[in-house]
Amino acid sequence: MAYQEIIYELEEKVLTLTLNRPQALNAFTKCMQDELIDAFDRADADDEVRVIIVTGAGRAFCAGADLSQGAETFDYEGGGRGFANEGNRDGGGLVALKIFASKKPVIAAINGAAVGVGATMLLPMDIRLASENAKIGFVFTRRGVVPEACSSWFLPRVVGISKALEWVYSGRVFDAVEAHEGGLVKEMVPQDDLLDEARKIAREIADNTSAVSVALSRQMMWRMLGVDHPMEAHKIDSRGIFEMGRLPDAQEGIESFLEKRPAKYSMKPSRDMPDFYPWWEEREYE
Numbered sequence: 001m002a003y004q005e006i007i008y009e010l011e012e013k014v015l016t017l018t019l020n021r022p023q024a025l026n027a028f029t030k031c032m033q034d035e036l037i038d039a040f041d042r043a044d045a046d047d048e049v050r051v052i053i054v055t056g057a058g059r060a061f062c063a064g065a066d067l068s069q070g071a072e073t074f075d076y077e078g079g080g081r082g083f084a085n086e087g088n089r090d091g092g093g094l095v096a097l098k099i100f101a102s103k104k105p106v107i108a109a110i111n112g113a114a115v116g117v118g119a120t121m122l123l124p125m126d127i128r129l130a131s132e133n134a135k136i137g138f139v140f141t142r143r144g145v146v147p148e149a150c151s152s153w154f155l156p157r158v159v160g161i162s163k164a165l166e167w168v169y170s171g172r173v174f175d176a177v178e179a180h181e182g183g184l185v186k187e188m189v190p191q192d193d194l195l196d197e198a199r200k201i202a203r204e205i206a207d208n209t210s211a212v213s214v215a216l217s218r219q220m221m222w223r224m225l226g227v228d229h230p231m232e233a234h235k236i237d238s239r240g241i242f243e244m245g246r247l248p249d250a251q252e253g254i255e256s257f258l259e260k261r262p263a264k265y266s267m268k269p270s271r272d273m274p275d276f277y278p279w280w281e282e283r284e285y286e
Contacts, residue, residue: 001034001038055108122136136179139173210265216277219278
């Protein structure tokens with residue numbers, strides 16, 4: 001796919017996805033939706049991609065849904081923006097689920113306004129950094145709709161139910177300080193340093209870890225958030241240790257540590273995930 005509304009840049013195993021409608025504050029469209037889904041599929045299939053950074057071009061991250069169709073924007077049956085798909089599944093949710101399913105860690109570099117779907121798409125990302133210029137808002141109640149993009153699941157798990165409800169009920173836009181204090185973002189950094197800081201975190205992952213270990217760990221951590229007993233985590237942890245412990249990356253990890261040298265991991269997520277992965281497909285979640 002040739003991208004029109006995002007930029008796909010891979011450099012030294014770090015993929016930067018840039019939302020690229022700066023003239024419209026990177027407002028979310030059906031085209032952007034489809035391109036993001038394609039980009040995450042492409043990244044998952046490419047073993048040269050170890051970490052993904054998502055940011056916005058210009059002065060905004062994403063100012064929410066493109067409202068240029070006016071009152072019909074969310075009226076899917078009445079000819080609205082066309083984000084809904086079969087079964088009236090919202091487009092932001094399809095993007096969020098694609099991010100959630102990623103084998104690669106995802107870092108959000110929030111360079112400006114992140115409102116509506118621009119805020120909810122942040123939630124399935126793993127690490128969120130905000131510039132001092134960032135503004136975030138879950139503004140749905142102020143538009144007469146409800147939270148989308150699976151955010152009724154993600155947001156309470158990221159920040160806790162009380163803070164999630166406060167932000168959703170009011171629909172107000174808040175600054176990076178409040179986002180940090182509320183646990184939504186890891187830290188605030190100066191605007192000029194935002195991408196450098198995101199790349200620093202990405203390099204720490206890409207240069208020092210097993211890609212398969214990271215991919216498996218990412219899904220283990222996220223998918224255990226919804227289970228009702230730690231025994232479910234114990235089952236998956238045990239399977240993971242058993243399977244990975246006999247594979248080349250575990251051997252290399254131990255030998256490199258004992259020999260006091262950088263590890264050279266050989267396993268690839270595209271071909272070497274352990275046999276029990278993806279264990280959740282027994283349940284029809286995807």
